Each structure stands twice: as C-alpha cells, then as structure tokens.
Amino acid sequence: MHILVAHNRYASAQPSGENKVVDQEVALLRAAGHRVEVFERRSDDIAGMSLMDKVKVPLLVPWNPSVRTELAARLRAERPDVVHLHNVFPLLSPAVLAACADAGVPAVATLHNYTQICPPGTLQRDGRPCTECVGSTVPTPAVRHGCYRDSRLATVPLALSMSVNRRRWWSGVERFFCISAAQRDVLVRAGMPAERLAVKHNFVPDPDARRTGEGEHVLYLGRLAETKGVRLLMTAWDELAADGGVGVPLVIVGTGPLEQEVTAWAAGRDDVRYVGLYDTAECQKAIAGSVAVVAPSTWLEAFGLVVVEAMAAGVPTVAAGHGAFTELVDDGVTGLLHRPGDAASLAARIRRIAVEGDRNREMGRAARRRYEQGFSPAVGLERLVEGYRTAIAVRSGGGEGPPPVGNKSNGSRWGTRASRDGDSR
Template structure:
C-alpha cells in the first residue's frame, strides 16, 4: 500500500509524543513492505520568518493556500492509496483536506488530542479538568483565552476548528482515536460512528524486561513534562504525603524530564534528599530508568488521550501508578497490571506509594502482568495490522461529498 503521512511537526524545544508516533508508525509500515512518504511542515521554521510574515500566521492557521497547492502537486505526482493526517496546526491548516478531495484520495486522521473541541487541546484550565467546550460551543474557550492566554490566538485556533467543522466531518473517511475515553469525550464532534476506530499508539520495545535485569532499586520514577497538566504539583504533594508516613529506609523518587515547572520542581527537590532530578533523557536512558524502578508514577491532572509512559513501563515489566481518569483506566487494569489512584488527591497517591514500599512482591507480580498486557495488546505487528485495516476501510469506503 502507498501511504502519505501528513504532519505539522512540533517545535524541537518541546519534545513531542505525536512526532514520535508518526516516525514509529512510518518505520513499522515500511518494515512491513509498504511505501510511506511524508508531507510535512515544521513549527521551528516560524522562528526564521520575517516580522511581516509572522503577522500572517493567524490567517495561515485558518487556511494555508501554499500547503493546499503543494499537497495537490504531491498527490498527483505520487498517487498514494491513502493520506494519513496527524497534525495540521499551525502551518498546514484544514486546507489539506480540500487538496485530498481534489485528488480523490481518502483521508484517515489520527486525533492525538482534543483540539477540534478545545482551544488548548487538553480539556484543562486553571489547574483542573474543564469540559465547557466539549459540547461544541467554543465561546467559553475564547472568553477564558485558553490558548496561550491570548484572545487573538484562541480565536484563531477556534476559527481553524469550528470554522471548518463541516470539513472535518465531511472530508475524512476514517477517524482514529487513541483511546476509548478520548472517543467518548469527543462525541461533541458528531462524527459518523461507523467511521470511528480506536487504535492505541504504537510503542516499540525489544529491550530487556525486569526479569532479565537486576532487582529493581528502592525507587519509583516519574518520566515526562514538568507542568501542571502532567501533574507535577500532585507529584510533589503526593511524595510529601508519602514521606510524612514512611520509615527511615523509604523509597526514593527519580524524576526525568523538563518543562515550565522545572525551576519549581528543582527548588522542591533540593530540600528533599529522597528526590533526584535527572533532566531530559534519551529513550534508551528512559527505559533503563524504568527498569531500575519498582513502579512508574503518572499523576496527570488532565485526562490524557493516551499514556505512552504507561505502555513503556508495561513493556519493561514495571507497573504504572496512574491517576484514575482519561485513558489510564482503559490501559491499566487496577490491581492486575498496575494501580490507579484518585485524580488530584495527594493523600491517595501517598497511600499508594506506602503500599508500593510495604509490599514489593505484590508490585513485582503486577509488573509481570504488565509485561503480559504489553505482549497481548501492544505488540508492533498487531498495531500495524490494526492500522492497515483502517486504511483498507477508508479506501473501500471513501466519503461521499454532498456540496451544499
């Protein structure tokens, strides 16, 4: 099959799980014998634009004539069987949908976030979950300046999504949600249910599992962005709650990552000998850290559409400890291959950490079951076949456009 991946790459200063997913799916499809090409734009390029060109960015977000023209040429030159769109913001715009219609190539889109309904893309505002725009009315988001604290930027984002609402519903042959919870939360888009699919993100891993490694150290780890949505405040509060009740020979916490709360987390960790900061790490280093840990903590305050770190921990054979909302209950069977705690509750997280400390054998068994879950549900070959089935559906069932 000939596949064209369409993606606006995120800034290199903010490591992106979406970029990784695009690369991993492309590599796996190529390894399976399919032809994969890329049509991309890079947000990094905006830094080199002139001031005058930067002033045109809001208009380009809503409609990029250049992207449409360039994609049309690409489609007629290489004639892919299917176009797989991942991200169109900010440089591609929904104009790429019209390029695909002109070339009569079916479109599959993976929805990585909640952007089509939520200006910030995460249903998260002022430190808490927010569903004010989930029904399809974007006005609350504009009033609260939910995208980068700017009324103009938020309005532009809303025009990009709400203004093209019919396009997103009429010009796409198949929608891929990355968790069942995401599909439920995005029901306000009113997509044709027969064209919606759930396929988890691909998480390749062929390294050693805990059973092949030395016994995990007396530590738990956190891997991810240090910000409010990812739960950095809850991580700190939950750790303090745990340490207040723990004995002298207690667990340590190792934190890998960076982000807007790095300075705050660094200051907090400096006063706590039980906490170690390692900064940004390579993927190989992340897997090594996970393998050294008794458990991995995922305290996300927003309802994550998918948890890459959940599945990465499972791949290594380490149980994830996660907030009990968003995609996490879809991925983790509580008490079987990981554990869930009450979202936003430091005491609940602290209590769970005490249990990890007190019962290492139980969590070793959860880790073994986590590895079994990975082998059953998250192997690359199975994921590739799911993706190909969606492509085949889109090719066999292209949308019929009714012009009004």
C-alpha cells in the same frame, strides 16, 4: 501500500509523544514493506522566520492556502493509496483536507487529543475539567478564558479554525483513529460522527531494556506541566517523605513550564532527583530500573504512552483513575489507579506499590503480558493496515469495512477495556 503521512512536528525543545508515535508508525510500516512518504512542517522553523512571516503564522492556523496547493500537486503526482493525517497545527492547517479532496485520495486521521471539540485540546481549564466548548459551533468560552497559553489572542486562531473547519473535518476524513475507547466515548457524546470513529491504540516498540530486579526508583517521565499532575506528585511525595518515605528516590525526567519549580523543589534533597531530558535509550533504562512509573495527569489523557512503555519493560504504574488510564491500567493487576487530583490517594498508591514487593513483581509480569497482547508492533501494524484498507474501501464505494468499536465496553477486535486488547506522554 503507498501511504503519505502529513504531520506538523512539535518543537524539539520539549518531548512530544505525538512526534514519537508518528516516527514509530512510519518506521513500522516501512519495515513491513509499505512505501511511506512524509509531508511535514516543523514548529522549530518558526524561530528562523522573518518578523513579517511570524506575524502571519496565526493567520495560517485556520487555513494555509500554500499547503493546499503544494500537497494537492504532490498527491496528484505520487498517487498514494491513502493519506494519514496527524497534527496540523500551526503550519499545515486543515487545508490538507482540501488537498486530499482535490486529488481524490482518501484520508484517515489520528486524534491525539481533543482539538476537534476543545481549542487547546485538553478539556481542562485552571487545572479542572472543562467542557464549556463541547458541542458549541463557535467556541467563544475558550477565547473568553484564554485557554491556549493563557492568552485570548493566542486562542483566537484555534477557536476560529475549530469553528470554520468542523464540517470539513467530519466529512473529509474517512476514518478517525481514536487512541483510546475513553477518548472515543467523549467525542461521540460531543457529536462527532460515530461511524467514522475507530479505536486504534498506539503501539510501543519492544524495548532493549526490561526490569530484572526490584527497581531502584519511582519514575516520573514526561512534560513538566500542570495538566500532567506534576504539582500533585510533588505534594504527594512530600506527604510520603514526612511519613518516612518509601525507601527509594523519586526520579523526574522531562522539561516544560514547571521546570524551575521542580528544580527548586528537588534541590538539596536525597529522596528526589531531577535529571532533565533523556534520549530514548536513557528513557528505556530509567523505566527498566523503576519500582513503578507514575502518571498522575489531572486532565483526561487520550492515551498515555508512558504507561504502555512501562508495560513493555515489565514495570507497573500508578496512574490517575480517569480518561484512558482506566482502560490501560487494570487496577490491582497491572498497576494501581489513584483518585484524580487527590494527593493523599496518590501517596497511598505509591507507598503500596513500593513496599509490597511480591505484588509489585506480579503486577510487572502482568503488565508485560498485557503489552504483548495489545500494544506490540505486530498488533499496531495490523490495526494501521486494517484502518487504511477500510478507508480506501469506503472511498471507492466498496462498503464500510469492519465496524468501529462501539462506545460500550462489550468487546471488539479493535480493542476495548473488556477485551483487554489495547500518545502522550
């Protein structure tokens, strides 16, 4: 097949699960013999723009006419079978949809978060779940609260884009790839067209390193942000330390807005190590050396890449018991779930998974089996190609193809919690 992938790359200063997923899917498709081209913009480029061009960037968020012209011309010249859309904020914009329509090329889109129904895409405000904008034609609550970067001004372009492009998204994409059944359930309840929503979990390449021993640390790997549960983890770890600890240190890998706070908290402690950013090989080694990987997000994660990366290495996880984590982590089998937002519950689960050695090893083996069955490259390739062929068939009038997964966990070849057949960090 001939596929064109469109993606606005996130800034390289902070780790991006979406960037990683896009790169891995492109490499996977190419290795399988498919022709893959990339149409992208980079948020890093904004820093090098003139002052006048920087001022114009918010105006391009709802619609970038030059992108429509450039992409449509490229599609007419290259005639790909399908366009796969990922992130379009802030430089691509939903103008990519018009370009696909102009050239008559079917489009699929991976929904990495909740930007279709929530301007910042998190369904969270002030550290708590928020659905004020869900179902609204005009998401004024997000503007009123300044939900994006705590700024009303910065939120306006996102809210405007969500409002004016809603119908364009819902009618211009043949198949939306939801990265979990939990995410799909939320989007269907919010009014998105159920017949266009299919579950396609992200895959993870088989790592070079797997756990072979007991593990040397508990690991947090991800963005240092409130929504990722970093403050919750610090509180829980302090409770554990006050009660004698768990015998291994906490290692924190990543960067983000809470970096200074994490650095200060970890300073001078023997039971905590903050190591900053790691490259891919270092991340794999850190995961393989873990007693457990912790994912305490306070927002409803649409996926949870780090959980699957831990599975691939044969390492169990402790994760918040909501969002996609409830279908990724089989509680008591491949890891443990804690009560969302509850530091005492998180501390108890970390202690349990760290001190019960035999059970930990058993969960690690089960996690690896789950990875092989649902999140390997072979499974990922099959689902990508199946989704593309379905979109092409629908556009050409050949029928709907395989049905998307229903919003009940009743089993499906596309993967649900019942079938145990599954990005951000």
